Amino acid sequence: MKIGVISDIHSNSIALEQVLEALSDRGVDEILCAGDLVGYGSQPNRVMRLLKIADVESVMGNHDEGVVNGTPPEFNVQAKRALDWNRRNIDSDYVELLDQLPLQIRKTIDGSEIFVVHGSPRNPLSEYIYESDLDRGFLEFSFKSPPEILVLGQTHTPFIKKIGDTLVINPGSVGQPRDGDPRASCAILDLAEMEAEILRVDYDQEAMAEDILEVLPKPLAERILYGE
Structure with missing residues (x-):
């Protein structure tokens, strides 16, 4: 069984559409997302649809939670402006869907336990966990019984790392990559082989940047052109 893994879409529906198509072409059976569906970009309703x-x-x-409950004060000026705009322009039905999202998913698929969280198991919304932060001590601190697969988001930087019996995946960002590669990022998890791969997907960044420029600060449009 193959699982598509995505995260940090950030109201970029042009990237999301291409990612969903690419995952379908690769034959994934279902898709799990590590949060931040909205914010930064200009197409929250189409993303949700x-x-x-x-x-x-x-x-x-944390951006999803910010749309529901108010922009966090620690956000920078550009992130605040984008989140405020998203809150004003997203359909109320989609706000309800965001409000219903769990802070974590822990489920068993084909005999493998998968744990999904945006930030970290101990701080689901706000913590940033990079590949260099991950070791056996992190897992022992975070779990009484570590899952076979741990999915994280938040950093917009993709990686796959095996720690003991746990496979840790950050699929990177669909809508705002920050690793120097402007292509949308996602991952495919093969449960039969217990391995994963990062997949980069081309999309029309120029079109998305133009859409963002119409309503949001210029730096938010520029960064998706360079993957920064």
């Missing part, structure tokens, strides 16, 4: 159609199961990210 595409995720609903594709039946994607997601946890809540």
